[in-house]
Amino acid sequence: MTKKQLAKQLANELNLKQIDSYEYATKLFSLIAEELENGNKVEISDFGVFKPITTKSRTGFNPITKEKIEIPAKNTVKFKVSKKLIKTVK
Incomplete structure (x- = not known):
């Protein structure tokens, strides 16, 4: 939708x-x-919770060159679905 x-x-x-x-x-x-x-964080009853989080920096690799690269920390959003919404969808 x-x-x-x-x-x-x-x-x-x-x-x-x-x-x-x-x-x-x-x-x-x-x-x-x-x-x-x-x-x-934003809590919406019977729906879920939006929560801002910061991911940690980590070491990754370039799949083409196979060289190691540093993946920086970044801000993102995590959403946790409420139990009631999960039951509604089932």
Whole structure:
């Protein structure tokens, strides 16, 4: 499902204008991203938890030249699905 499709479904189910529901969805995702950027986790009941993490730097290798390379640490996001959502999907 795309953001546009999500907005359309929200508009239908909540009796909103599609443009309004699209703006709400956009703002929701922006707020989640902003919290993660600030190093905060985002918990959504019965859905899951978005958590910012920093991976450790590590040594890898170039598969073509076989030479060792240093893979730097980086910031990323981890998502843990709630137990309720897992049960719903099963």
